Amino acid sequence: MPVPASGTAHLLAGGHGGPGVLRPMVDTVLDALAHGAADRGGPLPAGGPAAVDRRIRGAARPLIPDEGEGPHHALRTLVRALTHGAADPADPRCTAHLHCPPLAVATAADLAVSALNPSLDSWDQAPAACALEALTCRALAELVHPDGPAPDALVTTGGTESNQLALLLAREAAGGIGSPLRIICGGNAHHSIHRAAWFLGLPAPHTLPTPTGVLDPAALHTALDRLPDADAPTLVVATAGTTDTGAIDPLTELADVCDHQAATPHIDAAYGVVLLFSDILNKMPQGLDRAP
Template sequence: MTIDGKTAQAPRVLPSPSAEARSHLFGDRTADAYRKALALGVDAVASRVTDVRGPFTGISPDALAPEIEQVDLDRPLGDSAAALAELERLYLRDAVYFHHPRYLAHLNCPVVVPALLGEAVLSAVNSSLDTWDQSAGATLIERRLIDWTAGRIGFGLDADGIFTSGGTQSNLHALVLAREEAFARAGARSSEARQALLPRLRVLASGAAHFSVRKSAKMLGLPMEAVVSVDTTADRRMDVTALRREVDRLRAEGLTVMAVVATAGTTDFGSIDPLAAVADVCEAVGAWLHVDAAYGCGLLVSPTRRHLLEGVERADSVTVDFHKSFFQPVSSSALVVRDSRMMAHATYYADYLNPARMAERRIPNQVDKSLQTTRRFDALKLWMTLRVMGADGVGVLFDEVLDLAVAAHEMLADDPRFEVVGRSQLSTVVFRYRPSEEHAHLADDANLHAREALATSGEGMVAGTRVDGRHFLKFTLLNPRTTPGDIAYVIDLLAGHAEQFVEAATAAGAARDGV
């Protein structure tokens, strides 16, 4: 085409905004882009994990927040490489890395590679575990894993359960079932009868139980006084004599024991309540027994310490957190019940999702059991782990961290700079720096300072807690690659930071006094 004797160029056809957006959808046309993007991401993470010199850089929220706040989310970078480069600066550089051997803080574990493979697969396929027509084989794999876990617990063929987002949701779900069973036993079918009984329901748990027990009670509409704290023995386990005394008192007051929550692995002390003895009490009064084994569930595959869970098979429900003791990525938890009929307490039918006729046709819809509707195929991570390395492989790793805790306890007990609280049945060690008698009044502040200074240095991370009103430090050991040498190194760092604090505080006090 010519205009005024000149050849005009055809206008360049730009891709439409919708075509550009569609190019980012995962599918058959973008499989190669998916491979390349995933390879970039895997390489970025692998490089960072290889290079980290400590579990944390020590960066403060005030330092990092401005960098994130200045990102204009309405102006995309255009490609995965640029986005990953930005992410390196905003996240990967300063992330807390649980795989580092001097991360000794919370109940976070390094993860096994087979589980990461499962994570990649489940994220891409994106199955939703609510109904069969959104998940197919994923539903059956999850059910098979629940059956396997129930078998490890010691439940019979009537057991059932569901994967959840974590221990808090598993505990909530268990108490929902316990509440509904309490209503059923009392014949409280009408709304009026349920409302009349609700304020009289009580849940008993030890003083060392997880905070989610109280949180769940509040969410279930129970009164503030509904959770009754049961005394513990010197080893931080539920005192069964005290439990019997509280049960008798409540019943004498005309109150209903809705549930007893026993803990198999308290967060602070790693203590395991005497499950068999607690089960005896529950059976005698017809109370629901829930065992919160979010932490201690690793004992289910331990080749040497499975006996520590003796009595768990007598529970009505059990919480297990695979993302604590099975070295799985978050989230991977489950609630398992001894009697499958109990799961019906959470069942509701919706014509657009899981109509009752589907149940009549025995279509296996997991939403019939779950508190959630849309739910990830998190079970695949555990499935891949078991199929690649086996339960014995997981159990050996868990035993290694339990052995390490024994070594750490002995190390601290022999160190005159520290005092240790009890001996954990699992992998926690609670201790604190002990100044000289002259400076004993500085102990709490010295321990708080030591923990913060260690994290700020980036050389290690430990947790903190309060014991009898005093500040203590805590190792939570879940990394089989941590060595006694790593423990000794962190102990010396903590002592150094605490000693510097005491010296500075003493000098400041002397200056104030004009000495």
């Protein structure tokens, strides 16, 4: 793979001289993106895995050269090859699986973050970014819990980590390791619920069938009545936006059942919470605020 040669390429991107060096490289990348998309000519590269692998091997050889060929050559070659072989969710003929086409403004903002490289594990490494993260988390929490006394939130890497954190908090609230926490979820729940239960040493979740695609409140009520250890702490997992169909469980009705049966609701809204940003669809995940 051609790597940048010594010289101006090693200037720090966020320093005084960095933007001046970064700007022509960005132009090279944008040009390579355009040419790579033209080479691809559609939402997916032609030829299947073997053809893509062959083109990438050709562009990246030698992978670790003895001598670099400069940043512009490296960027032009690899970005064009990467774009040619990409699945492009921005193509009008593409129906993406889960990932969406990024907005141009988000990509531009990502450039600034990459140049500054803030590390949010402590304030001294990212003073402004830490303040911005705290403000953003509170604003998002207020969107979900508009009537809460002091709502706050955490940023995680995605739904899998969020579900694991929710089960961890529920386990600790129920007495910690070895607690008698029961977990109930629907067959439509994300697989990370079962993974998190296993990882945290909890019993396997009781999984209720969801033939209509959503968790039925009546089925939940019956299950809570019939499960052994009626006094054991129980976490009920509802889903706001399944990854297969985008289905949203009847959150309010499920929360009512939880209140009646002294169970705690957890809502996995990693996929559907963004509906709150829509003026048209923001009522669809109604009931998100019922989860603690």
